[in-house]
Amino acid sequence: MGVLHRVLARVETVLNLCSAVVLFLLMFYVTAEVVMRYLFNRPLAGHLEATQLMVAPAVFLALSYVQARGGHVGMDILHDRLPEWGRHLVDAITLSVALVAFTVIAWFSGLAAWMAWEMGDVTPTAYLQTWWSKMAVPVGSALLCLRLLMQLIETVHALARGDRA
Amino acid sequence: MIDPFNVALLGMAAVIVLVVLGMPIAFVTAAVGMGGLIVLRGFGPAAVLAGGVPHSEVSSYTLVVLPFFIMMGSFAASAGITTDLYKMAKAWVGHLPGGLAIATTWGTALWSAISGSSTATAAVMGRMAVPEMLAHGYDKKLAAGSVAAGAAMDALIPPSVVMIVYGLLTESSIGPLLIAGFIPGFMEAGTFAVLIYVMARRNPALAPPADRVAWGERAASVFKAGNWAFLAIFFAVFGGIYLGVFTPTEAGGIGAFGTFLTALCLGRLNRHTLKEGLLDTGKISVMIFIIIAGVLIFSRLLAFSGFTQTATDFIVSLPVSRWWILIGFLIVYLILGCFLDAIGMMALTLPIFGPIVEKLGFDMIWFGILVVKMIEIALITPPVGLNVYVLRGAVPQVSTAEIFRGIVPFLYVQLVNVAVIMLFPQVVLWLPRTMGLTK
Numbered sequence: 223m224g225v226l227h228r229v230l231a232r233v234e235t236v237l238n239l240c241s242a243v244v245l246f247l248l249m250f251y252v253t254a255e256v257v258m259r260y261l262f263n264r265p266l267a268g269h270l271e272a273t274q275l276m277v278a279p280a281v282f283l284a285l286s287y288v289q290a291r292g293g294h295v296g297m298d299i300l301h302d303r304l305p306e307w308g309r310h311l312v313d314a315i316t317l318s319v320a321l322v323a324f325t326v327i328a329w330f331s332g333l334a335a336w337m338a339w340e341m342g343d344v345t346p347t348a349y350l351q352t353w354w355s356k357m358a359v360p361v362g363s364a365l366l367c368l369r370l371l372m373q374l375i376e377t378v379h380a381l382a383r384g385d386r387a
Numbered sequence: 388m389i390d391p392f393n394v395a396l397l398g399m400a401a402v403i404v405l406v407v408l409g410m411p412i413a414f415v416t417a418a419v420g421m422g423g424l425i426v427l428r429g430f431g432p433a434a435v436l437a438g439g440v441p442h443s444e445v446s447s448y449t450l451v452v453l454p455f456f457i458m459m460g461s462f463a464a465s466a467g468i469t470t471d472l473y474k475m476a477k478a479w480v481g482h483l484p485g486g487l488a489i490a491t492t493w494g495t496a497l498w499s500a501i502s503g504s505s506t507a508t509a510a511v512m513g514r515m516a517v518p519e520m521l522a523h524g525y526d527k528k529l530a531a532g533s534v535a536a537g538a539a540m541d542a543l544i545p546p547s548v549v550m551i552v553y554g555l556l557t558e559s560s561i562g563p564l565l566i567a568g569f570i571p572g573f574m575e576a577g578t579f580a581v582l583i584y585v586m587a588r589r590n591p592a593l594a595p596p597a598d599r600v601a602w603g604e605r606a607a608s609v610f611k612a613g614n615w616a617f618l619a620i621f622f623a624v625f626g627g628i629y630l631g632v633f634t635p636t637e638a639g640g641i642g643a644f645g646t647f648l649t650a651l652c653l654g655r656l657n658r659h660t661l662k663e664g665l666l667d668t669g670k671i672s673v674m675i676f677i678i679i680a681g682v683l684i685f686s687r688l689l690a691f692s693g694f695t696q697t698a699t700d701f702i703v704s705l706p707v708s709r710w711w712i713l714i715g716f717l718i719v720y721l722i723l724g725c726f727l728d729a730i731g732m733m734a735l736t737l738p739i740f741g742p743i744v745e746k747l748g749f750d751m752i753w754f755g756i757l758v759v760k761m762i763e764i765a766l767i768t769p770p771v772g773l774n775v776y777v778l779r780g781a782v783p784q785v786s787t788a789e790i791f792r793g794i795v796p797f798l799y800v801q802l803v804n805v806a807v808i809m810l811f812p813q814v815v816l817w818l819p820r821t822m823g824l825t826k
Contacts, residue, residue, distance in 0.1 A: 242662075242669035245454045249647070252451070252640030256633065273636075274446045277676070280454075281445050284673040289411075291670075299726050299770075301409030316410035323418035330438030359442045 230368060234287040237365070241284035248276055268348025275345070275355035282362025286369045310381040317374040324363050324370065332360035391427055395694035398423040402685070402735070412734050413674075413681040417441075420685035427692060440687075444680040448636055452561060454672040455639030456546035459620075460502035461664035462646035466655050469511050471613025472497045477519075478608035482599040485587030487523060488533040489580045491516040495537035496576035499544035500621055501646065503551075504671070505766060509538035509774040513781035521784065524595040531785045532793025533583060535774045536801070537576075539763040542729065544572035545625065546639070548675070549729045549762055553755045555679050556737040561635040562628045563819035567752045568759070569625075570818055575804050582800045616649040629822055678734050686738040699742045709747040713754075716740050717761055724765025728773060732762065753808075756815045760805050767794045 252273065259265040301309060337343070339353035398419045405415040425433040463469070473494035480486045480493070495512050502508055513534050520530035542549040545565035554561040587594040600608075624642040627633035633641065650656040689695045702712060716736075723732045744754045766774045768791075775790045808814055 238666065238669060241673065242665035245458070245669055245672065246665055248451060249455060249458060249640050249643045252455070252637055253644040256637050256641055260632075270448050273451055274448050277445050277447065277450055278442050280669070281673050281676045281680075282441075284669055285677065288670055288673050288677075296409055296411040297406050297726050297731065298409050300407055312408045316405060316408055316414075319405065319410065319418050320414040323414065323421055326421065326434070326437050327417070327441055330434045331441055332438075334435075334438035334442070355446070356442050363441075 227372065230286075230365075230372065231290065233365065234290055234369070237283040237362075238287035241280045241287075244276055244280040244283075248273060248280075251276075268345070268350055271345040271348045271350050275350060275352060278355045279358040282358040285362040286365040289366055290369055307381065307384045310377050310384065313377045314374060314381060317370050317377060321367060321370045321374060324367050328360050328363035328367055331356065331363060335360055389426065391692035392694055392697060394423050394426050395689055395692035398685070398688055399694075406731075406735065412731050413677040416678075416681035416685035416734070420681070420688045423688040424684075424691065427688075436684075436687075440684055441680055444683050445676050448634075449561060450555065450676060450679070452636045452639045453548065453551050453555075453675060454668050455636065455643045456503040456551065457548065457668045457671055458643040458664070459546065459624075459639065459646050460504055460507065461668055462643065462650050462656070463498075463501050463617075463620075464507070464511060465660045465664060466613060466616065466646055466650035466653055468501065468613040468617050468646070468649070469494075469498050470515065471611040472617060473512070473515055475608040475611065475614060478600045478605045481597045483584065483587075484591065484596065485529070485583040485594040487516070487520045487525060487597055488529055488583045488587075488594060491520070491533050492537040492540075492576055492579045492583070495534070496540055496544060496573060497617070499541040499547075499572065500625075501546070501617060501642065502541060503546045503548040505538050505541040505547075505549070505763075506773055506777045508541040509535060509777045510781045512538055513778040517778075517782040517785065520594075523597050526593040526793075527785050527789050528793030529583070529586065529593050530793070531778060531782070531790040532795075532797055533579070535767050535778050535790055535794055536579060536797035538774050538778070539766045540572055540575055540579075542763050542766065543568050543575065543756070543759050545569065546642075547759070548671070549733075549759055550755065552675060552679070552730055553733055553737070553758060556682060556733055557741040557751060557755070559751050559755070562631075563822060564752055564755055565635065566625070566629055566822055567756060567815050567819045570814055571756055571760075571804070571808055574807070574814065575801070578800050578804060579797060582796060586796065612649075612653055616645070620645040620649070631822065675730055678730060682734045682738060689738055695739070695742050698739060699746050702743050703746050709749070712747060713744070713749060713757075716744070717757060720758060720761035721764065724761065724768070725770055728771065729762040729765070732765070733758065750812065750816060752819060753812045753815045756808060757805070760801070760808065764798065764801060768798070 255266045255269045301312065304312065335353055335356035338356050343352045344350060345352060401419045402415050406412055421433060421437055424436060473490065476490035476494040476497070477487065480489050483489060491512060495508060498508065516534055517530050521527065541547065545568045547568060550564055550568055551561060554564045620642050623645060624638045627638045627641070628635055705712065719736065720732060723736065745751055765771060772791070775787060778790060779785070779787050
């Protein structure tokens, strides 16, 4: 468990950094596009679709990191007032719901990405390949599922320990 | 056969229960939305949706405006633009009654025009302005109140993360929405300045006068690298959006690049600040994107089940003035503000309120400004009062209770601002209607 923890945390950090770098590169890309269009009258072909395809990797690769660091927006006013066992119970329920939902998302978005690769799916005007962008969804979601599963196991452990005490 | 309307109702109940239990809003809305669609359409079609929607919902060119504006603020802070703007405001008005507090609100207002995050502003300005005011013998409550209330303006003055999220969730055009924030934003800064002036005139003990700065020094305070950069970036970004030359995404990209270049040229960017700034940008953006994706999935359930239509027709047919419905909605925001942060409030309400407000014939830009005003109030009032806690973290010499008490006069002035906007919508709508794009 300890090793898995460290490996997962490491992978999350690296992917999160990748996500930040993608956003940073997009900044240069959009600036370059504007400069080319207005100063040199040579617009970069397909920049709209290329920019669009970059968003999914930026979002989904960092998904698990944000969950691990408790960065998601929610309401904690009741949660913080529950006794410890109640908190664990509630966490177990919400983690399970999220786990089921993201397992479904990971599986079917994986199929969608696979289809895009098989069929050579491209964007409508610039004919850019889409599979690599679609692939980010199952990869990020699967990693999130792993993170949720580990948090669920820890919560259930804590719950079991608390009940016995 | 299950009644689709009941499925939607059940879904809404599930969302409320799970959110109250503390589950992240993004996960709740995605899970419930998907679950509801499975019930309504069967597993096959819903599974296809689950496979495609997460990608298609985030793959939007418009969405990219958000990380760009967050980056812009982060690089601008590294470049020291905050400090230059504040020093300039201080040199010009610091000697007036309450002058340092007035300088703080105006420094914050100017700074807000290139920064998107209100809480970050509260931290930065708090660390800079509060110790200075306290050193001059300013009342702790006035010092803290002016920073906390001033930083809330950042949510109104573009670029504003809150406003962009409103635009994305209601699928309204981002450019006019951003431009609309200027007049109400600077009107607020103006009324705050008047309030501080009057308070300091009536009770000079609140704010002992600071030294008058010589004209030469005042002039020198204007010609600082940070101010030049501010001016150039400001006009490139908002001039571009206003004239319709740039899309908001392009403007954001250029603005981020401009502040990045400024920080780099002034030698104020090192590997550490760059990395921290980018990671922070990534974290906030991802958090917001994933909420938007989740909420849009849930909105599909509401729309597909016919709930949106039925609820809208019902509310619109109520035999009361549309103004009461609007005021009711605004009160809901004030109540929700006690439990949720800005993004969470909008995520849970706008899929339902948005269509109703539009059907009632109110302008969506104007409603957006009012929602932001409610959020501003939520940012500085207990129990959540995010700005207050951020400020408290940044300036340990002032207590939470002192900050909250310092905010009270600003709150009254804020309510006057809200009333003016409600009575005179043209305060909000005039500027965006003169834009190049909207014609």
